[in-house]
Structure formats: structure tokens, C-alpha cells
Amino acid sequence: SEVIDFHYPNELLQRNNWELSDEPETLDDILISCRATLKYAIKTAHPRYFNQLSTGLDMVGLAADWLTSTANTNMFTYEVAPVFVLLEYVTLKKMREIIGWQDGRGDGIFSPGGAISNMYAMLLARYKMFPEVKEKGMSSVPRLVAFTSEHSHFSIKKGAAALGIGTESVICIKADERGKMIPSDLERRIIEAKQKGYVPFFVSATAGTTVYGAFDPLMAIADICKKHDIWMHVDGAWGGSLLMSRKHRWKLNGVERANSMTWNPHKMMAVPLQCSALLVREEGLMQSCNQMQACYLFQQDKQYDLSYDTGDKALQCGRHVDIFKLWLMWRAKGTIGFEAQIDKCLELSEYLYNKIKDREGYEMVFDGKPQHTNVCFWYLPPGVRYLEDKVEKMKRLHKVAPVIKARMMEYGTTMVSYQPQGDKVNFFRMVISNPAATFEDIDFLIEEIERLGQDL
Amino acid sequence: SEVIDFHYPNELLQRNNWELSDEPETLDDILISCRATLKYAIKTAHPRYFNQLSTGLDMVGLAADWLTSTANTNMFTYEVAPVFVLLEYVTLKKMREIIGWQDGRGDGIFSPGGAISNMYAMLLARYKMFPEVKEKGMSSVPRLVAFTSEHSHFSIKKGAAALGIGTESVICIKADERGKMIPSDLERRIIEAKQKGYVPFFVSATAGTTVYGAFDPLMAIADICKKHDIWMHVDGAWGGSLLMSRKHRWKLNGVERANSMTWNPHKMMAVPLQCSALLVREEGLMQSCNQMQACYLFQQDKQYDLSYDTGDKALQCGRHVDIFKLWLMWRAKGTIGFEAQIDKCLELSEYLYNKIKDREGYEMVFDGKPQHTNVCFWYLPPGVRYLEDKVEKMKRLHKVAPVIKARMMEYGTTMVSYQPQGDKVNFFRMVISNPAATFEDIDFLIEEIERLGQDL
Numbered sequence: 001s002e003v004i005d006f007h008y009p010n011e012l013l014q015r016n017n018w019e020l021s022d023e024p025e026t027l028d029d030i031l032i033s034c035r036a037t038l039k040y041a042i043k044t045a046h047p048r049y050f051n052q053l054s055t056g057l058d059m060v061g062l063a064a065d066w067l068t069s070t071a072n073t074n075m076f077t078y079e080v081a082p083v084f085v086l087l088e089y090v091t092l093k094k095m096r097e098i099i100g101w102q103d104g105r106g107d108g109i110f111s112p113g114g115a116i117s118n119m120y121a122m123l124l125a126r127y128k129m130f131p132e133v134k135e136k137g138m139s140s141v142p143r144l145v146a147f148t149s150e151h152s153h154f155s156i157k158k159g160a161a162a163l164g165i166g167t168e169s170v171i172c173i174k175a176d177e178r179g180k181m182i183p184s185d186l187e188r189r190i191i192e193a194k195q196k197g198y199v200p201f202f203v204s205a206t207a208g209t210t211v212y213g214a215f216d217p218l219m220a221i222a223d224i225c226k227k228h229d230i231w232m233h234v235d236g237a238w239g240g241s242l243l244m245s246r247k248h249r250w251k252l253n254g255v256e257r258a259n260s261m262t263w264n265p266h267k268m269m270a271v272p273l274q275c276s277a278l279l280v281r282e283e284g285l286m287q288s289c290n291q292m293q294a295c296y297l298f299q300q301d302k303q304y305d306l307s308y309d310t311g312d313k314a315l316q317c318g319r320h321v322d323i324f325k326l327w328l329m330w331r332a333k334g335t336i337g338f339e340a341q342i343d344k345c346l347e348l349s350e351y352l353y354n355k356i357k358d359r360e361g362y363e364m365v366f367d368g369k370p371q372h373t374n375v376c377f378w379y380l381p382p383g384v385r386y387l388e389d390k391v392e393k394m395k396r397l398h399k400v401a402p403v404i405k406a407r408m409m410e411y412g413t414t415m416v417s418y419q420p421q422g423d424k425v426n427f428f429r430m431v432i433s434n435p436a437a438t439f440e441d442i443d444f445l446i447e448e449i450e451r452l453g454q455d456l
Numbered sequence: 457s458e459v460i461d462f463h464y465p466n467e468l469l470q471r472n473n474w475e476l477s478d479e480p481e482t483l484d485d486i487l488i489s490c491r492a493t494l495k496y497a498i499k500t501a502h503p504r505y506f507n508q509l510s511t512g513l514d515m516v517g518l519a520a521d522w523l524t525s526t527a528n529t530n531m532f533t534y535e536v537a538p539v540f541v542l543l544e545y546v547t548l549k550k551m552r553e554i555i556g557w558q559d560g561r562g563d564g565i566f567s568p569g570g571a572i573s574n575m576y577a578m579l580l581a582r583y584k585m586f587p588e589v590k591e592k593g594m595s596s597v598p599r600l601v602a603f604t605s606e607h608s609h610f611s612i613k614k615g616a617a618a619l620g621i622g623t624e625s626v627i628c629i630k631a632d633e634r635g636k637m638i639p640s641d642l643e644r645r646i647i648e649a650k651q652k653g654y655v656p657f658f659v660s661a662t663a664g665t666t667v668y669g670a671f672d673p674l675m676a677i678a679d680i681c682k683k684h685d686i687w688m689h690v691d692g693a694w695g696g697s698l699l700m701s702r703k704h705r706w707k708l709n710g711v712e713r714a715n716s717m718t719w720n721p722h723k724m725m726a727v728p729l730q731c732s733a734l735l736v737r738e739e740g741l742m743q744s745c746n747q748m749q750a751c752y753l754f755q756q757d758k759q760y761d762l763s764y765d766t767g768d769k770a771l772q773c774g775r776h777v778d779i780f781k782l783w784l785m786w787r788a789k790g791t792i793g794f795e796a797q798i799d800k801c802l803e804l805s806e807y808l809y810n811k812i813k814d815r816e817g818y819e820m821v822f823d824g825k826p827q828h829t830n831v832c833f834w835y836l837p838p839g840v841r842y843l844e845d846k847v848e849k850m851k852r853l854h855k856v857a858p859v860i861k862a863r864m865m866e867y868g869t870t871m872v873s874y875q876p877q878g879d880k881v882n883f884f885r886m887v888i889s890n891p892a893a894t895f896e897d898i899d900f901l902i903e904e905i906e907r908l909g910q911d912l
Contacts, residue, residue, distance in 0.1 A: 164620025
């Protein structure tokens with residue numbers, strides 16, 4: 001079966017009647033529309049779909065999502081979501097225990113994606129240092145600066161833009177050749193910022209960068225944050241789930257010293273989209289930072305313990321129930337079940353790495369075994385491989401991945417992402433998060449790249 | 457059947473084993489957990505559940521949400537969500553046509569709830585006036601002030617806090633006794649702010665306030681915004697859907713002059729949670745305000761028309777597919793189907809209003825026929841009704857609604873919200889958004905309030 005039945009946008013618009021009209025359509029039409037929607041949808045559960053960090057489809061997770069849809073409620077109060085509120089409480093506590101915060105204490109929330117989780121962290125860090133910002137805005141505080149590595153996710157800058165901090169106040173710290181933040185550069189830039197009179201308030205370390213899958217050295221970063229009294233956030237949207245693996249969790253050593261962490265079970269734990277958690281070490285901070293005490297929702301004279309009305313610590317008012325699918329999957333497979341599927345994906349990526357690292361026509365973007373399931377490589381077709389003019393070679397190589405990717409989509413056989421990075425021309429970024437993927441699927445990917453790229 | 461099987465949080469924690477452990481549970485346990493979750497969940501589709509603005513369960517909407525879960529993808533690119541991206545395009549255009557923007561032109565996005573939609577609007581208004589804020593932050597701009605009515609939703613202040621504007625820079629405009637913003641007070645406060653050297657940049661008018669269901673006078677507000685060159689936003693999270701009704705859409709006259717509008721189909725159109733749209737009149741603004749051009753997601757050398765990669769205009773990175781349930785429901789019932797269900801809910805609320813406005817023991821919170829389905833009233837039990845000491849009477853009355861509400865939840869027969877407002881003691885706020893509700897359900901509610909409150 002195919003991963004994708006690709007059509008250009010204008011073509012897809014013609015393939016069905018998608019228009020909305022005054023009159024109802026027939027039930028037949030509804031079924032035709034559903035079939036067309038599924039036919040042209042990407043088969044994200046296909047074991048050869050490697051395109052994004054979220055792949056796969058867990059049957060218990062899907063059942064849980066269907067139950068969630070059926071319950072059709074909001075997370076703002078215990079009154080309207082008693083079970084889901086308790087399950088969020090239980091699950092966040094468990095996740096904090098796994099991070100290593102004492103007795104699982106702290107706070108947290110499930111938010112609509114890692115970008116929003118990261119934005120929450122930045123918001124909390126600012127409020128912690130300058131609580132008056134809530135009422136008085138940024139004009140009441142000195143110029144704040146945040147730090148993150150040049151390989152970090154774009155949501156850090158996006159959050160800074162939204163929060164009125166500004167993208168220029170996000171200082172990008174150099175990463176080493178494996179994509180890890182260089183702690184000495186971080187400290188240098190913090191000191192430099194202080195000398196300019198700016199106030200460093202937030203460091204976002206990344207546990208599992210989007211492209212390289214790199215883990216920033218959390219212990220060294222924690223030391224620096226402690227020394228300079230700066231909020232340490234760990235963006236573990238992609239790599240946080242490695243905490244579930246006894247074999248791989250050392251890559252996050254130091255996360256227990258962070259003030260907050262983003263962790264997206266919808267990525268490496270294959271929970272259906274969306275399921276992203278922000279975890280916060282200090283209790284009560286989210287509430288005081290975000291609460292507005294709307295009396296029509298958070299009545300103070302209800303009959304039950306109001307600490308379960310968690311809605312006022314959110315930026316959202318109504319909040320989708322994202323907890324049940326994670327909770328039910330966790331019950332169904334246990335921590336060891338998640339561990340097994342994570343370990344398996346990492347094993348597959350190591351297999352891929354070993355297969356291509358010395359293979360004719362391949363070049364690795366960085367040396368060494370992958371730390372996460374990201375394997376970054378160039379495929380050099382015969383026509384490019386032996387070019388002597390380096391400039392010409394790079395120019396040609398830059399076009400190889402986009403053409404192979406477009407052909408993959410047209411044949412519908414597999415999908416994998418590519419991108420340039422800094423001065424590096426377009427390369428493939430393989431990621432594996434679908435526990436249904438096999439060694440054969442990896443073999444197939446390589447054969448397919450060679451088949452589709454040999455004439456380039 | 458019951459609306460709720462109420463248990464206190466500690467009790468509910470005991471009623472099932474909700475803990476997460478290392479080992480997997482059996483399939484039997486999973487089924488028991490699912491049953492327990494449904495048993496203790498609130499029956500939000502029950503025709504006697506009047507507690508929130510989102511109620512009901514549409515079968516086509518549910519089927520569409522199940523299909524969405526099965527497709528398990530993200531909205532960021534055409535590459536991974538071709539059909540859903542096109543359907544969002546088609547639906548947003550249709551919604552803009554209904555607003556009355558020329559040829560349905562403009563922009564928009566489905567966001568995780570009305571609070572975030574409102575935050576987007578504020579973000580865009582700020583960027584439109586001071587584009588440098590994106591890079592330089594709030595320290596580069598003068599002190600901004602926003603305006604909204606004292607009855608508006610708390611998300612306006614929450615947004616201002618998050619965006620670094622500060623809650624004190626949100627000026628609350630007086631509302632009349634029906635809860636509508638008083639335009640002359642708006643203009644007075646705008647002029648006053650300018651005299652202080654502040655820069656008015658954003659007016660959020662409400663179309664359907666949360667408690668009273670009031671519609672601010674949009675035409676008069678549009679005149680003022682035009683005169684003072686201020687971004688006009690309409691928060692129609694609750695009342696926006698009345699645009700679908702030929703009978704009721706006049707209440708939003710003037711919305712076509714707004715710069716942006718929040719409209720939540722998950723409320724009055726009974727689309728499963730969540731489904732909230734932000735609509736923007738100016739094309740291209742969302743993109744330039746929010747884009748960060750991450751090259752690993754929004755590659756510029758793809759084979760298809762990149763204008764369909766809409767992800768970079770979002771604050772989120774991954775974004776849940778909220779469009780399909782709305783689109784499929786719209787196909788299944790047509791605009792006239794939504795109109796019929798909206799008209800019916802408004803008819804039910806008028807029935808309730810007529811039933812209680814002169815009934816012994818009831819007092820309306822404000823005079824006149826409801827404009828939306830909100831009916832706000834006090835029930836005065838016999839023991840309170842004839843009290844002569846006004847202070848004592850109000851003190852006693854304040855406690856009536858919470859007690860009746862707690863009893864409703866314990867009997868499980870119905871749920872309706874209550875709150876104080878300004879100097880008004882606790883009153884019931886009835887809202888009807890479930891097309892499955894009937895005249896009998898309204899009758900029942902009144903009987904039940906009297907049954908549960910007669911001894912108070």
C-alpha cells in the first residue's frame with residue numbers, strides 16, 4: 001500500500017466537490033467525501049512514513065481518542081471533566097517523578113503542542129523574575145534576553161515575538177558539530193548581555209533537536225543557570241521521551257535540575273496528535289502567572305475541592321482533552337512498553353546509521369552514532385559523486401534531496417524529510433518514531449533513494 | 457438517564473485504580489477503565505446539560521472527529537495534510553463571505569479555542585501598528601492600550617498579560633444594564649488615553665457575552681475605531697454563529713467592518729470540541745507577523761504551490777486538525793441546517809424567558825427578551841422571597857444558586873451555571889446550545905430548581 005496518493009493542490013481541489021452550500025448533501029455524498037478524504041490523506045501510520053517526528057497509530061491510543069471525542073468536554077473544571085482532570089493530575093505527577101523532581105512535586109499542563117508549551121515556559125520564567133509584568137507589561141521591566149542554541153526549535157523565537165520580548169532578544173548560542181549547545185559560549189554570551197545592561201532570564205536547552213536529534217549538555221547548562229540565577233527550560237518535545245528508557249535516559253542527565261520541561265508524548269511515544277506536556281518544578285507559579293479569576297467559570301462557592309479546577313492556570317479557556325489517550329496507552333503497555341518501543345526505534349536508527357556510514361555514495365552530515373533516531377545524510381548520485389568542482393558539486397547536491405523527495409511523493413512509496421542547515425546544502429533527515437517500522441523498511445528506504453536518485 | 461454521577465475528587469480517586477505503573481495492565485482492566493471513565497464523565501450531550509456554552513453531540517461531527525483521529529496528522533503543511541489544508545481554506549473563505557468581507561477575501565486560522573483566537577487578534581493588531589515589535593519587543597513601542605467592555609471574556613486580559621502588554625493596559629468600558637458596551641464611554645476613554653500619551657491599538661467588541669449573551673453595538677464601535685484608526689476585533693466566540701441565521705444575524709450588523717473576528721463553531725453550532733476560528737480581513741498579515749521560516753518544515757524548494765503551507769502563520773508548530781468535523785457537518789446539514797438548529801435554541805431560550813419573567817419567585821437579572829440563548833435569573837425560594845431586610849435577603853439569595861447547583865449535581869438530573877456579576881449576587885445563567893433540547897427539558901429545569909430550592 002502507498003504512503004501517499006499525491007496530487008497538486010489545484011488538482012486535488014478538482015478531484016472532489018469540496019464546496020459548502022446552503023442545502024444539505026445526501027448521506028451518499030457524505031460517505032464519498034469521507035472516502036476521498038482518507039484516500040488523499042497521508043498514511044502517517046505507514047511504516048515507511050518517516051517524514052515527521054509524529055508517526056504511527058497506536059490502537060489503544062486511537063480508541064482512547066474516540067472515547068475522548070464521545071465524551072466531548074473541556075478541561076477547565078473538575079465540574080465538567082472530573083475523570084480527565086484527575087487523570088491529568090496522576091499523569092503529570094508520574095512524569096515529574098520520571099524527570100526526577102522530588103516526590104513528583106511541581107505543576108504542569110497539557111497544551112496544544114510543543115510550541116505553546118515552550119511559550120508557557122518563557123512566560124513563567126518572565127513572571128517569576130518580574131511578577132509585575134502581568135499587570136504592567138514589558139514597559140515595567142528591564143530589557144530581557146533569552147538564550148537557546150542555534151539548532152533549537154523556531155518556537156523559542158516565535159514565543160519571544162508573541163510575548164513582546166522580541167526575536168532580537170533571543171540570543172543564539174553556538175552548537176558543536178554534533179548540534180549540541182556549547183556551554184562556554186552560553187556563559188560568554190550571558191556575561192556579555194549583562195555587561196550591556198540586559199537581564200538574562202531564560203535559557204532553553206534542547207533535549208533532542210529537530211534536525212540532528214542532539215541533546216544539549218544539561219548538567220553544564222544547569223551549572224551556568226544556577227550560577228547566574230536564570231530559569232532553565234528543557235525543550236524535550238522530541239527527546240524527552242527517552243526518559244522512559246533505562247538505556248537512553250542518561251542523555252537527559254541534568255534535566256532534574258531544570259525549572260521546566262516540554263515533553264511531547266505525541267512524538268516518540270506515538271500517542272495520537274496532540275499530546276504535549278509542560279512540566280514545571282515550582283508549584284503555584286502557573287496559577288498566579290495566568291489566573292484571571294473569572295467568576296462565571298471558577299466559582300469560589302462550589303461544593304468540591306477547588307484545587308481541581310485547573311483551568312485558570314492555562315492560557316486557553318476551553319482546553320481539549322489530550323490526556324486520556326496517553327493515560328490509556330500507559331495503562332495498556334506500562335512504562336516498560338513505552339521503553340520497548342523507544343528502544344526499538346533507536347535500534348532501527350542505529351541500523352540505518354551502520355548501513356550507510358561507509359556505503360558508496362553516502363556522506364554523513366555529522367560523525368558518530370546518532371543520539372536520537374535522527375540520521376542526517378547526503379546521498380550523492382553517481383552524476384554528482386565524482387564532480388571535482390566543489391562549488392558545482394554542492395550546487396548540484398543541494399537539488400538532489402528535493403528531487404528525490406518529490407519523486408517519493410509521486411510514486412507514493414515513502415516519505416522522508418530534508419532541509420539545509422547553516423552552510424550545509426540540502427540533506428535527508430531520517431527519523432523513526434513509529435514502532436511498526438522494521439529493518440526491511442529501512443532497507444527499502446535506502447534502495448528507494450538510490451532507485452529514484454541514480455539518474456541525477 | 458443522569459447528566460452526572462457526581463463524586464468528590466478524593467472519592468473518585470478511590471473508585472478505580474487510576475495509577476500508572478511499569479507493567480502493562482490486562483485488556484480487561486483497560487475496558488474497566490474505559491467504562492469507569494465514561495460512567496463518571498459528564499454527559500455533555502444530555503439535553504438537560506446546560507452548564508457550558510458547548511453542549512450536545514452531533515453524530516456526523518463525531519464521525520468526522522473519529523476519522524480525524526484515524527488520519528492522525530498535523531496542519532502545518534500541505535505535504536502532510538493535503539485535504540485538511542484545502543478544507544480549511546474552503547471553510548475559512550466561506551466564513552469570511554458570511555461575515556461580509558468582499559469576495560470572502562482575507563485570512564484566518566483554526567486555533568485551540570477562543571482565548572487563543574482572541575490573543576492572535578491582539579498580536580496582529582499590535583504588529584500591524586508597530587511591525588518592529590516582532591524583532592525588538594515591547595521596549596521599542598509606546599505604551600499601548602486596548603479596550604473591551606467590562607462584560608467581555610477574561611481572555612482579553614489574559615492575552616494582554618501574555619503578550620507583555622499588561623492587564624492594566626486593558627481598559628474596561630462600561631456596559632449598559634443589558635451588558636452592551638456603551639460607545640460614548642469607549643470614545644471618552646480612547647480620548648483620555650491619548651491625552652495621557654498612550655496609544656490605543658485594539659478594541660475588542662463582544663458579540664454574545666459569556667454571562668448576559670449581549671451583543672455590543674458593532675456599527676457604533678466601528679465608527680469610533682475608524683475615526684481613531686484602531687484595530688477592531690469582534691469576539692464572536694459565542695455569538696458569532698448567529699451569522700448563520702437570517703433571523704438573528706442583524707445582531708452582528710457592523711461585523712463586516714471589523715479587522716478580525718473570533719467565531720467558535722464548537723459553541724452554538726455544536727461542532728465537537730475544539731473548533732475555533734480567527735478570521736482576519738487583511739491578507740498576508742498573519743504570515744508576516746508570525747513566520748520564522750524554519751527551513752526543516754517550510755522548505756522553499758518543494759514541488760507544489762507553497763502558499764498552501766500555512767503552518768508558519770500559526771503560533772503553534774504542530775496544529776491539531778479541527779477543520780474536518782466542521783466541514784463534514786456543514787456538508788451534511790448545509791447552512792440552512794445550522795440555521796435551523798440555532799433558531800431552535802433561540803426559540804427555546806425565549807420560551808424560558810416568557811415562562812419565568814412573571815413567574816412567582818423569579819426575578820430577571822436584566823429586562824427584555826434575551827438576544828442570545830442566555831437567560832439570567834434569580835430564583836427566590838419562599839424563605840428568601842418575603843424577607844424585608846434587603847441586606848439579609850441578598851446575603852441569603854447569594855447562597856441559593858450554589859446550593860441548588862450542588863444538589864442538581866448530587867441528584868444528577870441537570871446542570872446549569874451560576875455566578876455573581878458586579879454587585880449582583882449569584883444568579884443562574886441558562887444557556888442553550890444543544891439542538892437536542894426540548895420545551896420539556898426547559899420545563900423540567902424550572903421544576904427542578906423549585907424542587908431543589910423550596911426549603912432554602
